[in-house]
Amino acid sequence: MALQDVSRNAGPPKVAFFNDPKIRGWAYQIVLLAIVVYIVVVGLENMFANLRAAHIASGFGFLEDTAGFSVSQALIPYTQGDSTYLDVYLVGLLNTLLVSIIGIVCATILGFIVGVCRLSRNFLVRGVASVYVEVFRNIPLLLHIFIWYFGVLRLLPSPRDSVSLGVFGLLNNRGMFVPRPVFGALSWIPILAFVVGIVASMVLLRRAKAHQMRTGERRPIGKWVAALVLGLPIVAFFIAGLPLSFDLPKLGTFRPTGGTTVLPELISLFLALASYTAAFIAEIVRAGILSVSTGQTEAAYSLGLRPRTTLRLVVIPQALRVIIPPLTSQYLNLTKNSSLAVAIAYPDLVSVFAGTALNQTGQAVEILMMTMLTYLAISLITSAGMNWYNAKMSLAER
Amino acid sequence: MKKTLLTAVVSAAVVFGYGLQAATAATLDDVKKKGYLQCGVSQGLPGFSSTDDKGNWSGIDVAFCRAVASAIFNDPQKVKFTPLSAKERFTALQSGDIDLLARNTTWTMSRDTQLGLNFSVVNYFDGQGFMVRKDMNISSAKQLSGASVCVNTGTTTELNLADYFRSNNMDYELVAFEKSDEVVKAYDAGRCDVYTTDKSGLYAQRLKMKDPDNNVILPETISQEPLGPVVRQGDDQWLNIVKWTHYAQLEAELYGVNSKNVDKMKSSDNPKIQRILGQEGDFGTDIGLDKDWAYNIIKDVGNYGEVFAENLGPKTELKIDRGQNALWTNGGLQYGMPIR
Numbered sequence: 070m071a072l073q074d075v076s077r078n079a080g081p082p083k084v085a086f087f088n089d090p091k092i093r094g095w096a097y098q099i100v101l102l103a104i105v106v107y108i109v110v111v112g113l114e115n116m117f118a119n120l121r122a123a124h125i126a127s128g129f130g131f132l133e134d135t136a137g138f139s140v141s142q143a144l145i146p147y148t149q150g151d152s153t154y155l156d157v158y159l160v161g162l163l164n165t166l167l168v169s170i171i172g173i174v175c176a177t178i179l180g181f182i183v184g185v186c187r188l189s190r191n192f193l194v195r196g197v198a199s200v201y202v203e204v205f206r207n208i209p210l211l212l213h214i215f216i217w218y219f220g221v222l223r224l225l226p227s228p229r230d231s232v233s234l235g236v237f238g239l240l241n242n243r244g245m246f247v248p249r250p251v252f253g254a255l256s257w258i259p260i261l262a263f264v265v266g267i268v269a270s271m272v273l274l275r276r277a278k279a280h281q282m283r284t285g286e287r288r289p290i291g292k293w294v295a296a297l298v299l300g301l302p303i304v305a306f307f308i309a310g311l312p313l314s315f316d317l318p319k320l321g322t323f324r325p326t327g328g329t330t331v332l333p334e335l336i337s338l339f340l341a342l343a344s345y346t347a348a349f350i351a352e353i354v355r356a357g358i359l360s361v362s363t364g365q366t367e368a369a370y371s372l373g374l375r376p377r378t379t380l381r382l383v384v385i386p387q388a389l390r391v392i393i394p395p396l397t398s399q400y401l402n403l404t405k406n407s408s409l410a411v412a413i414a415y416p417d418l419v420s421v422f423a424g425t426a427l428n429q430t431g432q433a434v435e436i437l438m439m440t441m442l443t444y445l446a447i448s449l450i451t452s453a454g455m456n457w458y459n460a461k462m463s464l465a466e467r
Numbered sequence: 468m469k470k471t472l473l474t475a476v477v478s479a480a481v482v483f484g485y486g487l488q489a490a491t492a493a494t495l496d497d498v499k500k501k502g503y504l505q506c507g508v509s510q511g512l513p514g515f516s517s518t519d520d521k522g523n524w525s526g527i528d529v530a531f532c533r534a535v536a537s538a539i540f541n542d543p544q545k546v547k548f549t550p551l552s553a554k555e556r557f558t559a560l561q562s563g564d565i566d567l568l569a570r571n572t573t574w575t576m577s578r579d580t581q582l583g584l585n586f587s588v589v590n591y592f593d594g595q596g597f598m599v600r601k602d603m604n605i606s607s608a609k610q611l612s613g614a615s616v617c618v619n620t621g622t623t624t625e626l627n628l629a630d631y632f633r634s635n636n637m638d639y640e641l642v643a644f645e646k647s648d649e650v651v652k653a654y655d656a657g658r659c660d661v662y663t664t665d666k667s668g669l670y671a672q673r674l675k676m677k678d679p680d681n682n683v684i685l686p687e688t689i690s691q692e693p694l695g696p697v698v699r700q701g702d703d704q705w706l707n708i709v710k711w712t713h714y715a716q717l718e719a720e721l722y723g724v725n726s727k728n729v730d731k732m733k734s735s736d737n738p739k740i741q742r743i744l745g746q747e748g749d750f751g752t753d754i755g756l757d758k759d760w761a762y763n764i765i766k767d768v769g770n771y772g773e774v775f776a777e778n779l780g781p782k783t784e785l786k787i788d789r790g791q792n793a794l795w796t797n798g799g800l801q802y803g804m805p806i807r
Contacts (some may be wrong), residue, residue, distance in 0.1 A: 080691040088779050120583075123561060123583035123700070123701075124700050124701070125561065125581070125582060125585040126581045136662060137626045137629050137630065138625045138626060138628075138629045138641065139629055139639070139640075139641045140641065141641050141642060141643075149629050149633065150629070150633055187585075198707075203591070219652060219653075219656055222656045222657065223656050223657070227657050242656070242657045242658055243615055243640075243658070280519055285596075321613055322612075322613055323611075323612075323613045323614045323615060323660050324613060324615055324640060326613070333658065334642075347566060397520070411620075411645045412645060412646075412649060412654075413644070413649065414617075414620075414642045414643050414644045414653065415650070416643070420620065420643070420645070423621050423644075424621060424645065425625060425643060426641075427554065427556055427621070427622050428553065428620070428622070429619030429621075429625075429626065431557060431559055431577070431578070431581050431582045433557075
């Protein structure tokens with residue numbers, strides 16, 4: 070067309086600068102930014118004005134005040150009456166991270182198993198997996214938590230009639246009381262041996278792989294890896310003179326004393342989060358596997374790969390590209406859902422910091438802002454990690 | 468304060484409801500304009516504020532809200548109740564969502580001075596106690612070292628508990644729940660050895676347990692828990708109305724004026740009664756109400772003794788005796804300021 074010819078030959082037509090789309094674009098961006106900044110500044114200003122007008126003390130000085138309450142589970146040293154509100158924040162944060170991380174790990178494993186089972190040719194396996202998914206993802210999470218908590222709590226005996234788990238400790242309605250390892254002075258030796266074993270077997274694996282790529286031969290190194298990872302630390306453990314003993318829980322007047330307590334709140338919150346999220350992950354995994362066309366499997370089979378190898382080398386790597394992005398959302402959901410802990414007294418960030426600490430200090434704005442920023446940071450870090458993994462797994466375009 | 472509409476909307480959002488109709492506004496005018504009193508109460512504590520199966524509220528905190536409504540509107544029904552958790556209660560009042568907080572709230576210095584709120588009066592003198600199962604054979608709180616304690620989070624209870632165990636050199640495990648229903652359920656399910664809250668609360672919650680008689684309340688009272696209604700700081704007129712509502716009910720009890728005889732008492736010769744009932748002087752005008760304000764309270768809701776007997780007293784399921792909440796003339800702590 071004529072118009073196109075003109076522009077191609079004569080370069081962009083001359084327009085007034087305020088009609089230039091580039092400059093306009095910038096101008097819109099600047100105006101928008103100014104509005105956003107204005108809103109935020111005025112909002113904050115107004116908030117502080119209102120807080121002052123309402124005679125509400127503000128600021129972050131309260132973080133250094135002593136918190137007068139105790140917390141049932143602290144991963145860092147916490148003493149009631151000495152520790153500050155900042156410690157409370159850290160204790161809550163670590164408890165949130167603890168339940169989120171073990172929840173994510175177990176939900177992923179369970180989700181993958183159920184997802185693969187959903188595609189099984191065995192009717193029973195497929196049926197059980199389908200029922201699992203439908204039951205777990207269609208009931209609100211809070212109910213799951215209550216069922217695990219109050220349901221299981223009522224079934225467990227009182228401390229006086231504790232169930233003995235033999236060497237694994239005691240179980241009663243105050244939680245699971247497991248032996249606590251007490252490390253001797255020389256215990257660094259087996260730990261070092263373990264690290265050495267892992268590094269050595271990684272080198273071994275890498276070389277075996279390179280060998281296979283070069284020659285097509287597979288080296289049987291399984292035995293060597295097992296010897297390095299398990300054998301070496303055990304030998305070192307004996308050489309160092311058994312530097313490990315256990316502090317066993319004993320029955321007391323109320324709770325058992327000694328050992329390490331795994332709170333029933335932690336157990337039930339973990340079970341609820343993991344089983345609930347696993348149902349969603351199972352569906353994601355199923356979708357991912359189905360997204361790999363059967364032609365790929367057939368091609369692998371005709372090359373002579375066994376079903377297992379096909380799954381591991383052909384199907385899963387391609388499925389992961391579909392699986393990882395929605396999986397990230399599930400991880401974020403699980404972390405955020407862990408704040409439902411507040412319903413069953415698990416001392417997570419929301420419960421101890423945005424709950425108890427907020428009430429004791431009355432610093433609602435500061436505490437809620439800190440809590441929100443913390444969740445935001447956890448989520449962003451999780452996404453960043455998963456995006457990195459996704460980029461690594463993505464199709465290498467040649 | 469800025470006035471543009473945009474600013475108002477945005478800042479309301481930014482500060483989570485610390486709205487612009489801040490503390491200095493005249494609450495009484497707002498309430499009159501709305502035509503009802505918005506009262507924050509607990510989510511369900513028998514004797515203080517709870518609903519029956521038809522959704523009717525009752526309890527002494529509820530009665531207090533109704534008394535204030537009577538003083539303003541001569542109609543105890545012109546109240547809307549907002550059930551609040553321990554955690555939400557102060558924010559709801561600060562933000563102006565409610566006009567009055569009557570939610571068995573303990574009067575402490577930090578709450579009175581740091582939150583932009585004012586405590587008005589004490590409508591129930593309480594103290595924290597412990598409940599344990601009978602079969603544990605415990606007779607004193609001093610035997611509780613090492614126990615697991617169920618408690619409602621965000622209350623003074625949590626801190627008193629910590630102080631008590633620390634000062635007695637005892638160890639404990641804290642199990643803190645957000646809602647009191649969950650505290651009771653967890654204690655009832657055996658998660659804890661001890662349940663602690665204000666003693667009035669222990670009596671009330673015991674009724675909800677599957678075997679109420681298997682639970683005993685230990686003799687120790689470990690704290691002072693003066694419970695009372697709270698208003699926003701900076702509105703003295705409103706504070707006066709709330710304060711004098713309570714005093715009017717106490718004074719009425721002291722001089723034997725109750726909901727049944729109040730009309731007859733109007734013609735009493737006693738000048739003190741005449742002043743309470745608006746027959747002499749005009750005390751209502753000074754607090755922004757009419758001269759029948761106290762008459763309306765007594766007529767519609769009753770005096771303090773009547774409210775107590777109806778909601779907490781020996782004839783109710785709770786069976787709490789007056790104790791510290793008797794009038795000062797009977798050895799209690801309830802002391803009405805003279806209306807003159």
